[in-house]
Amino acid sequence: MSTLTQQHCEACRADAPKVSKQEQVELQREIPGWEIIAEGNEQQLKRVFSFRDFAAALVFTNKVAELAESENHHPALLLEYGKVTVRWWTHKIGGLHRNDFIMAARTDQLAS
Numbered sequence: 001m002s003t004l005t006q007q008h009c010e011a012c013r014a015d016a017p018k019v020s021k022q023e024q025v026e027l028q029r030e031i032p033g034w035e036i037i038a039e040g041n042e043q044q045l046k047r048v049f050s051f052r053d054f055a056a057a058l059v060f061t062n063k064v065a066e067l068a069e070s071e072n073h074h075p076a077l078l079l080e081y082g083k084v085t086v087r088w089w090t091h092k093i094g095g096l097h098r099n100d101f102i103m104a105a106r107t108d109q110l111a112s
C-alpha cells in the first residue's frame with residue numbers, strides 16, 4: 001500500500017463517505033503532527049508550521065496553494081509573521097475525507 005504522500009485526491013463528491021473513527025486512527029499515524037479539531041460540527045485537520053520570518057512563511061504558503069490547485073482540493077491558510085496555520089477538510093461533505101489526510105501528508109513534505 002503506497003503512503004499518503006504518494007497518493008492523489010479523488011474528485012470531491014457530495015455523497016462521498018466521511019472517514020470512520022477507525023480510519024482516522026489509522027490515517028493519523030502517517031501525519032502525527034496534525035490534530036483533529038471541530039469547527040462547528042465539521043471535523044478538520046489542523047497544524048501550525050513555524051518559520052524564521054514572514055517571507056519564509058509566505059514561500060511555504062504559496063507552495064501549499066500550488067499543491068491545492070494541482071489537486072483541486074483546497075485548505076484554509078492563515079499566514080502570519082513566522083507561522084502558517086493550515087486546516088484541511090472536505091467542504092462538500094462537511095468533514096474529513098481520505099483526501100484531507102493525503103493533502104496533510106503532502107503539506108508536511110513542503111515544509112521539510
Ligand SMILES: C[C@H](O)[C@H](O)[C@H]1CNC2=NC(N)=NC(=O)C2=N1
Nearest residue numbers: 012072073074075089090091092
Ligand atoms: C468546484 C470545485 O471542484 C469544488 O468546489 C472543490 C474545490 N476544492 C475543494 N476543496 C476542499 N477542501 N473541499 C471541497 O469540497 C472542494 N471542492
